[in-house]
Each structure stands twice: as structure tokens, then as C-alpha cells.
Amino acid sequence: MLKKNEGLTNFQCSALLASTIIGVVVISLPKTAAVSAQEGAVISTLVAGLLTIIIATCIAALGKRFHNKTIIEYSTLLLGKSLGMLFGAIIIFYYILVASIILRGFSDSLKNLLLEHTPLEIIMISMLLTATYLTLNGISGIAKISEIFLPIIVGSLLLVIGLSMNNFDFVNFRPVLMPSISSAIKCIPDLVIGFQGYEILFIMIPFMHDYRKVIPYTVVGVAIPVILYTLLVGMSIGVFGVHITQQLNYPTITLAETITFPGAFMERFDILFVILWIIAAFTTIANLYYMASLTSIRLLGLRHYKVSIYLLSPVIYIAAILPQNTLEIRKVTMLAGYIGIAISFITIGLLFLSWISGKREKENV
Amino acid sequence: MYKRILLICLISFCMLIIPGCWDRIEIERNAFILGLGIDLSDDQLLITYQIALLDAFKGEGGEQSKSTQQISIVADSLSEATKDLLSFFGNMPNFSHCKLIVFGEKYAKKGISDSLDFLFRETDMRRVTSVCVADGEAKEILNIEPKTAPSSAIVIDQIITQNSLSNSDIFPFQDIGYIHHNFVRGSDIGLAKVSVDKGIVKVSGAGLFKDYKLIGWYTDHEVTGLRFILGELKEGYHSVHLPWDEGDRITMNAYNINASTIPKITDGNIVVKSRILIEGDITEIGNPVLVNTSERLIKYWQKAIEDDIRSTINSVYKKGRDIYGVDAFEFDQKIESYYPEFWKKNKDNWDELFKTVELDLEIDVKLRRLGIIEP
Numbered sequence: 001m002l003k004k005n006e007g008l009t010n011f012q013c014s015a016l017l018a019s020t021i022i023g024v025v026v027i028s029l030p031k032t033a034a035v036s037a038q039e040g041a042v043i044s045t046l047v048a049g050l051l052t053i054i055i056a057t058c059i060a061a062l063g064k065r066f067h068n069k070t071i072i073e074y075s076t077l078l079l080g081k082s083l084g085m086l087f088g089a090i091i092i093f094y095y096i097l098v099a100s101i102i103l104r105g106f107s108d109s110l111k112n113l114l115l116e117h118t119p120l121e122i123i124m125i126s127m128l129l130t131a132t133y134l135t136l137n138g139i140s141g142i143a144k145i146s147e148i149f150l151p152i153i154v155g156s157l158l159l160v161i162g163l164s165m166n167n168f169d170f171v172n173f174r175p176v177l178m179p180s181i182s183s184a185i186k187c188i189p190d191l192v193i194g195f196q197g198y199e200i201l202f203i204m205i206p207f208m209h210d211y212r213k214v215i216p217y218t219v220v221g222v223a224i225p226v227i228l229y230t231l232l233v234g235m236s237i238g239v240f241g242v243h244i245t246q247q248l249n250y251p252t253i254t255l256a257e258t259i260t261f262p263g264a265f266m267e268r269f270d271i272l273f274v275i276l277w278i279i280a281a282f283t284t285i286a287n288l289y290y291m292a293s294l295t296s297i298r299l300l301g302l303r304h305y306k307v308s309i310y311l312l313s314p315v316i317y318i319a320a321i322l323p324q325n326t327l328e329i330r331k332v333t334m335l336a337g338y339i340g341i342a343i344s345f346i347t348i349g350l351l352f353l354s355w356i357s358g359k360r361e362k363e364n365v
Numbered sequence: 366m367y368k369r370i371l372l373i374c375l376i377s378f379c380m381l382i383i384p385g386c387w388d389r390i391e392i393e394r395n396a397f398i399l400g401l402g403i404d405l406s407d408d409q410l411l412i413t414y415q416i417a418l419l420d421a422f423k424g425e426g427g428e429q430s431k432s433t434q435q436i437s438i439v440a441d442s443l444s445e446a447t448k449d450l451l452s453f454f455g456n457m458p459n460f461s462h463c464k465l466i467v468f469g470e471k472y473a474k475k476g477i478s479d480s481l482d483f484l485f486r487e488t489d490m491r492r493v494t495s496v497c498v499a500d501g502e503a504k505e506i507l508n509i510e511p512k513t514a515p516s517s518a519i520v521i522d523q524i525i526t527q528n529s530l531s532n533s534d535i536f537p538f539q540d541i542g543y544i545h546h547n548f549v550r551g552s553d554i555g556l557a558k559v560s561v562d563k564g565i566v567k568v569s570g571a572g573l574f575k576d577y578k579l580i581g582w583y584t585d586h587e588v589t590g591l592r593f594i595l596g597e598l599k600e601g602y603h604s605v606h607l608p609w610d611e612g613d614r615i616t617m618n619a620y621n622i623n624a625s626t627i628p629k630i631t632d633g634n635i636v637v638k639s640r641i642l643i644e645g646d647i648t649e650i651g652n653p654v655l656v657n658t659s660e661r662l663i664k665y666w667q668k669a670i671e672d673d674i675r676s677t678i679n680s681v682y683k684k685g686r687d688i689y690g691v692d693a694f695e696f697d698q699k700i701e702s703y704y705p706e707f708w709k710k711n712k713d714n715w716d717e718l719f720k721t722v723e724l725d726l727e728i729d730v731k732l733r734r735l736g737i738i739e740p
Contacts, residue, residue, distance in 0.1 A: 113488060118387035126382050171702060240542070243549045257491050258542065268461060 007209035010217045012143040016204060016287065017056070017221030019146040021197035022153055022228065023284030024106045027277065029194045029229055030236035030251035036187035038242055042234045044184060048191035049226030053219055055344045056198040060218040062351040063205040065360045071202035071347075072298040078353050087346065088299045091202070094343055095292035096312065097336045098196070099285060100319035103127060105329050106281040107320075113253060114274055124320055128313055131286040135293065135309050139207050142290050146283050150224075153283070156276035157228050160252065161235050163259045163269070172241040193337025194229065198222055199344075200287055203294050252277075289316065393419065396456035399433065400518025402503030403480055404469035406439050410480065411469075412446040413437045413504045415518050416454065417462075432515040435508050443483035460489040465518040466496045466541070467503035467559060473572065473579035481548060481577075484541050492542035495522045498572040498579060500560035509566050517566050524568045525557050533592055533601030534585035536571040548577075555591065555693035558582060573691040581689045583681065590681030593641055593674065594694045594724070596624040603645070605666075605673045613651030615666055617732065619643045628699050628722075630707055635722045637696060641674070646734040663732055671728045682724050692719050 008016070025032075030041070037044035066074035071091060076084030107123040115123065134141055201218065205211050236251045239258065248254050256270035266272075293308040302308075323329045354360065402413035416434050436453050440446035450458050466484065468477050484490055499506045509517045529537030536557040547554050554577075558570040569585040583591060592598040604616045621644040628637045647666075685691055697715055701708040711718055 115388045122382070122387070129378075171698075241546060244542075244546055247545075247549060254492060258493055260493055 008139065008143050008204065008207050009209055010213055012147050013204060013208060013214065014217045014221035014224070015147040015150045016143055016200055017198055017218065018224040019150050019153060019280070019283040020200050020287040021195055021222065021225040021284075022157075022280050023197060024102050024109070024281050025194045026157070026229070026232070026280065027109060027250045027252040030233045030245050031248055032190055032194060033233045034237060034242050034245035034251075036190045037184070038246075040184060041237055041242070041245075042230060044187055045191055045194075045233045046226070046230045047184075048188050049195060049222075049230060051188065052192055052195040052198065053222045053226065055348065056201060056218050056222045057215055058348045058351050059198065059201045059344065060205075060215050062347060062354060063201055064211060064214050065351075065354055066205075067208075067211040068206050068361055070206055070295065070298055072295055074354075075350060077359060078350050078357070085299065088295065090339075091199075091343060092292060092296050092299060094336065094339050095199070095288060095295060096316060096319060097332070098340070099288040099292055100316045101323075101329065101332050101336055102281070102288060103285055103316065104320040104323060105333060106285070108326060108329060109250065110274070110278070113250065114271070121321070124317065127282065127285060128317055130282065131289050132309060132313050134286045135290040136306055138305070139204070139290065139294075142283075142286055146287070149279050149283055152276060153280040154224065154228065156273055157232065160256045160259070160269075160273055161228075161231050164235050164239055164255050167258055168235065168238040170238065172238050189338070189341060190334070192341060193334065195222070195225060196337060196340045197225075197284065197287075199340065200291055202347075203291055289313075292316075390457055390459075394456050395459045396450075396454050397459050397462050399463060399516050400465040400467065400507050400521075401463060402467040402469065402499070402507045403443075403472050403477075404503050405472040405475055409439050409441055410443070410446065410472070411437055411439050411504065412443065413507050414450060414458070415507045415516060416456075416458075417516065431510065433510070433517075435504070437504055443480050460487060461491070463490060463494050463518075464522040466494060467506050467521075468496070468498045468556070468579075469503040470499060470501055470579065472503075473498050473574070476576070476578045477574070478548075478577040481544065485545050485548075490541065492545070493540050495525045495557075496539050496541060496544060497521065497525065497557040497559045497568070500558055500570075500582075505561055506559050506566060509561060509564070511565060521559055521566055521568055528568075531600055533589040533598055534569045536583075536588050536591065537597075550697070552695070552697055553691045553693055555583070555691070571693070573685065573689050573693055575689065575691045580691065581684075583684070586677065587681045587684065590674075590677040591685075591693065593622075593624055593678050594626060594639060594682065596626045596639070598622050598624060602648070603670060603674065605669050607651075607666075607669055609652060611662070611665060611669075612653075614649075615647060615651065615669075616649040617645040617670060617730075618648045619645035621645075626694075626696075626699060628696065628703055630700075630704055635700065635718065636725050637699070637722055638725045639678075639727070641726070641728045643670075643674075643728070643730045644733055645730070647732060647736060667730045667732055670730045670732075674728055674730070675726055678726060679724070686720060686722070690716065690720065696722060 033041035033045050062074070066077070069077070072088040075087045078084070079087060103124055107120055107127065110123055111118065111120055134145060205214060208214060232252060236245050236255055239255060240248070240251070245251050253270050253274065256273040257268075259269045260267075289309070289312070293312050294305050296312070297303070297305045297308045323332055397417040398414050399417050400415035402415070404411040404413070414436050416436065418432055418434055436450065438446045438449045438453065440449055447458055506521075507517055511517055511520050514520045514523075524535060525537060525539070529535035536555060539554070539556050544554060554574050555571045556574065557568055558572050559566060559568050561567070569588070571583040571588050571591065572579050573581045573583065589598070589601065599622055601619050601622065602616060603619060604614060606614050623642040624639065626637055626639045628635060682694075685693060692715070696719065697708075697712075
């Protein structure tokens with residue numbers, strides 16, 4: 001246990017997890033769910049979410065065994081020096097890829113929805129500079145910001161879901177053909193990609209005030225997005241039906257658009273939601289950026305992470321600028337997602353390895 | 366020293382970013398388009414834009430000045446017309462408050478599917494924008510300046526979305542979302558009919574579309590039957606003609622209508638069972654003097670209203686099914702909901718199948734109160 005009042009509190013950990021997961025995917029998740037799972041979208045989302053909770057719990061258990069080390073250090077301990085460094089390099093590459101593609105996806109969507117004439121580069125640079133400034137303060141900075149912003153993010157999503165109850169028509173759920181087991185299994189990976197962001201567990205645990213309670217708070221932190229996403233997919237299919245949700249590029253925004261108050265009390269609710277969504281995207285990008293910089297410093301064995309923050313920002317920017325259009329962004333997002341799933345499964349393998357070899361760290365008093 | 370310079374550079378950069386200069390459009394520079402009318406002009410489209418003049422919208426204002434301006438542009442497509450609008454009007458078109466889309470009769474007869482993609486894809490266009498079809502030219506509808514509201518588009522939109530709850534002759538809630546829903550499935554649609562009656566707009570009746578081409582009309586009374594079959598009618602007035610000594614003509618105000626439509630497939634035969642429960646009060650009796658209200662009379666009136674509604678619904682159904690062949694009753698969606706395997710096998714020949722669908726009506730009318738005088 002770190003000294004009193006030092007380190008991340010338990011709620012900050014859940015908030016870090018939740019706010020990293022609720023990011024850019026939230027506006028297009030109902031479309032992915034409807035395209036891959038069709039009528040069974042709600043149930044598939046819930047199952048994918050539960051699977052994510054299980055994976056995150058395994059990663060948290062592994063982190064708890066090595067509670068003073070980040071992934072870089074305990075992977076070299078378990079896999080040996082060269083394999084461990086390789087795994088660490090893959091993780092760093094993954095973090096940089098995800099940070100850049102989330103940045104690009106966010107800027108692209110924002111340009112389409114809100115800021116038509118603003119050059120894409122300006123949106124990306126503004127977001128990247130703000131994230132750089134936040135991450136310079138270290139993990140306590142991003143944890144406090146996540147803690148403050150989480151109620152806003154969750155509140156705005158709940159508002160959209162709650163106010164759309166008016167337009168909800170249960171008839172749209174009617175052809176509930178349970179998809180066959182094989183098709184259900186095929187669509188789960190696409191949905192688990194939407195829940196990625198729990199990798200912050202790799203580096204978070206050494207900084208926690210009390211690492212012993214990490215597992216229940218992990219479950220809480222991942223459960224918040226799971227519930228919200230399931231409700232969102234359910235609401236989107238209930239309001240639009242499966243066929244339309246498959247066509248809409250931004251179902252959540254369109255859901256917010258169909259909210260009307262009688263007497264034109266508030267007409268364009270979706271603009272308000274987009275503004276609150278920017279906050280969600282910002283926490284995700286800042287968290288991923290910090291993860292990338294911290295792991296790269298730990299891999300090189302250096303001490304001050306600020307250097308890597310400065311060095312990584314042009315790398316992320318250039319990587320974000322590379323995709324040419326929306327379809328390429330989608331392809332790279334899927335690719336990054338599959339790499340993330342592979343990394344998660346390797347980490348679960350590491351957990352078994354640590355059980356078998358009995359390596360663990362001494363309990364702190 | 367360097368820190369100070371860095372600080373100044375940082376603050377200047379922030380000042381450049383935060384105001385959001387690129388997308389700044391002053392509110393006076395926005396041309397808010399309230400209504401969009403699409404007509405046919407030879408081979409091209411004649412698009413009429415109803416643009417709000419902001420002076421009339423702010424404050425109560427003393428004089429009755431013009432509150433909207435209509436501009437008509439000939440172009441090949443909606444996007445081109447929006448671009449051409451910039452040559453006519455000094456402001457930037459802004460669709461985010463568009464309330465109404467009107468299709469002209471000739472254009473609707475030719476087919477509306479080529480302009481639908483713009484309405485679905487445009488970011489600013491909302492899915493709750495009402496859509497209707499004009500009896501005549503859309504341009505005339507948008508050129509009307511109503512005295513009670515700033516623009517005809519706002520009036521028609523309010524009639525379609527709000528007055529339709531109380532008046533059963535108005536075909537309600539067609540918006541871009543409804544059309545998109547049916548367009549993706551390839552279903553037929555019906556749209557509310559708008560016409561000009563003595564210089565003001567009137568919304569009643571419906572136009573029927575097959576393959577997104579206008580092929581026929583329903584009159585106002587027939588729209589009531591259509592709404593009964595759709596099952597979404599909640600309130601309405603209903604009049605029945607009777608023999609002189611039974612009351613001549615009575616009008617019922619139905620305040621609670623519960624209509625459910627469920628298809629049933631037996632041996633490949635599709636029967637749609639429609640169950641309508643109505644509760645209402647008597648609001649007007651044509652011949653109150655000679656009438657003695659009694660239980661027998663109430664039962665007689667109830668039966669008369671049931672028969673009248675039954676014949677209305679049957680004639681509406683026959684007209685839709687046999688004469689026009691248009692499934693504006695959403696039966697295909699009901700069949701997909703209740704019998705998904707059957708629908709998967711037969712959805713390609715729904716047009717022929719629809720002609721064999723029978724309607725089985727069960728109507729129950731209950732008259733509760735008579736108003737404040739007797740009889």
C-alpha cells in the first residue's frame with residue numbers, strides 16, 4: 001500500500017476504465033452490432049460485454065499478482081527477456097495504433113457532423129495538444145479528469161437513451177430470430193472491439209493506493225460501458241429497426257436527432273450530445289496517449305515519461321493522417337481491434353503461466 | 366525568458382483555435398430553409414425553397430410584414446439546386462430547421478425515388494421532418510402565407526404531427542424516417558395530401574404510392590378507415606345517417622379507440638384479424654325531439670356505427686387492395702414480425718400475395734355518455 005492519500009483511489013480506477021472504454025465507438029456501435037448480429041444485436045452486445053468483463057478480470061488478477069510492476073516488467077519476468085521485450089513492443093505498437101486511429105476517427109466524425117469547413121488537421125492538432133498537456137501531469141492528472149468527466153459522459157448517454165423512450169416501438173424487436181450459435185460466435189469479436197480500452201489495467205495497478213480491491217472495481221468499471229452500450233443498441237434498434245440501423249453511419253447521433261419536445265422547446269438535441277461526446281473522446285485519447293508513452297519509457301528502461309510524450313505526439317499525428325477515407329479508417333479500426341483481442345488472450349495465457357510457475361510478488365504490508 | 370516566450374506562443378495559439386473561426390457563420394448569414402417543395406419542370410426538377418426572414422420571427426412586431434420568402438430553382442437534382450440557391454440568395458442555406466417536404470402531384474406521379482437519397486444522406490436534414498404530397502403544385506402550397514403562423518410549412522407540419530391526434534381525416538406522422546424505413550424494405554407508402562382551399566392550406570386525405578410513384582388518392586373519410594386498419598387511431602369523430610325517427614344523424618366523439626391488427630396464416634392463406642374497440646360519447650343528434658332514448662336505442666345506435674365503420678374499412682381495404690394494389694396498411698411489416706420464416710420465403714412476390722389477403726373485422730362500439738342534456 002502506498003502512503004496514505006497517495007495513489008489512485010478505487011473509484012478513480014473504475015472511472016479510468018469506464019472513460020477509456022466509452023470513447024469514439026459509442027456513436028457507431030449500434031451500426032456494427034446491427035450489421036454483424038442483425039436481430040440478435042442486443043443479446044450479442046450483452047454477451048460481448050460479459051466476455052469483456054471476464055477478460056478484464058483476468059488481466060486485473062494478473063496485475064494483482066505483480067502489483068508493483070507494469071506489463072512490460074512482468075511480461076519479461078514470465079516470458080523471458082527477449083520474448084517479453086517483443087511482447088512489450090507489440091503492446092506499444094498497439095497503443096500508438098489505437099491512439100492514432102481513435103484520434104482520426106473522432107476528427108473525421110466531428111468534421112462530418114459539426115465542423116464542415118474546419119481543416120481536419122486543425123481538429124486533430126487541437127485535440128492532440130490538449131491531450132499532451134493533460135498527460136504531462138501523469139496518471140493522477142488523467143485519473144482526476146476521468147473521475148470528473150465520467151458522470152457527464154454517463155449522464156449524456158442516459159439522457160439520450162431516456163428521452164428516446166418516446167419514439168421506442170417494441171414492434172421493431174418483433175422478428176427476434178435467435179441467431180444460430182455459429183453466427184452468434186462469429187459476430188462476437190466485432191462487438192468486443194467496441195469494448196476495448198480496458199488495457200489501461202496493464203499500467204494502472206502499480207499506481208493504485210490499495211491494489212487489493214482492484215478486481216471488484218474493475219468489474220464495476222467495465223460494467224458501466226457494458227450496460228450503457230447494451231441499452232444504446234436496444235434503443236437504437238427499437239426506434240429505427242434493424243434495417244435502418246444497418247444503414248446509419250452514426251446511429252447514436254440520429255437517435256438524439258429524433259428527440260423532439262412539443263412546442264419546439266429544444267430542437268437540435270443532437271448538437272448538445274455531440275458536444276458532450278467530445279468530452280468522452282478526449283478522455284479516451286488522453287488515456288491511450290499516456291499508456292503509449294509510459295510503456296515505451298518502461299521498455300527502454302528510462303525514468304521520465306515526459307520525454308516520450310513529446311516524442312510520441314508527431315508519431316501519433318502522422319499515423320493518424322495516413323488513412324485516406326472513412327472506409328480505410330474503419331478497416332484500420334478493425335485491425336487494431338483484432339490485435340487488441342490477441343494481446344488480451346496472450347495476457348490471459350500469461351496469467352496461467354504465472355499460476356503454473358508460481359511467480360508472484362511479495363504482498364505489501 | 367524562454368518560458369515567457371513559450372507561454373506567449375501557447376496562449377496565442379489557443380486564442381487562434383478557440384473561437385472556431387473556420388465554421389463561423391453569423392446567425393444573420395444563415396438562410397433557414399423551413400420548407401422544401403419538389404415539382405416537375407419538363408425533364409428537370411423545380412425546387413421551391415421557403416426561407417425564413419428573421420425579422421418577422423424576432424419580437425412580437427407590429428406590422429404584418431412578410432415572414433418567409435419563396436425561391437424556385439430549376440435543376441437536375443437537389444444538391445445542384447442547393448448550390449444554385451447561393452446565386453439567388455445572399456445567405457448560406459441551412460437545412461437544420463426544415464419542417465416540411467412537399468412533393469408536387471406531377472413529380473409524385475413520375476416517381477419520387479431520385480430525390481430521396483439527398484433527404485436521407487444530408488447531415489442537417491432531420492428524420493422528423495414531415496413529408497406530404499400536394500394536390501397540384503408544391504410551389505403553390507409553399508407560396509401561401511397563413512395569417513396565424515409565420516409560414517405555411519410550420520402550419521402544415523403542426524397539422525400533420527399534432528392535429529392528427531384529434532382529427533381522423535389527417536394521415537399522420539409521415540416523416541423522412543418513415544419513408545426511409547419503407548424505402549429500405551421496398552414497401553409501399555401513403556403520404557398526407559395537402560391542397561389549397563379558398564386561399565389557405567388544407568390537409569386531409571392521402572396519396573398512395575406504388576414503387577414510389579403516386580397512383581391514387583384516398584378521400585378524407587377513407588383516411589379514417591386507413592388509420593383504423595393501421596391501428597394507430599386514438600380519438601376521432603364519427604357520424605352516421607339514420608332514419609328520421611331514430612335520430613336522423615348522430616355524431617359520436619370517440620375518445621378511446623383501441624385497434625389491433627394481427628395477421629394469421631393458415632395453410633398458406635393469410636387473414637388479417639383486426640379488432641377495434643371504441644368508446645365514445647354522443648355529441649350531436651340530428652332529430653332530438655322525436656327521440657326517446659332507451660337502452661334499445663343506444664344498442665341500435667351502437668350497431669349502426671359499427672356497421673358504418675365496417676363498411677368504410679371494407680371499402681377502403683378493397684380500394685387499396687383491388688383497385689390500386691398498394692399496401693399502405695403495413696401488412697408486410699406485420700407479417701414479417703409475426704411469421705418471419707414465411708416472410709423470408711415469400712417476400713419477393715408480396716405484390717401478388719397481397720391481393721389474396723382477407724380482412725377479418727371485429728368491431729365493438731360502446732356509447733357511454735350523452736352530453737349535458739337528455740336525450
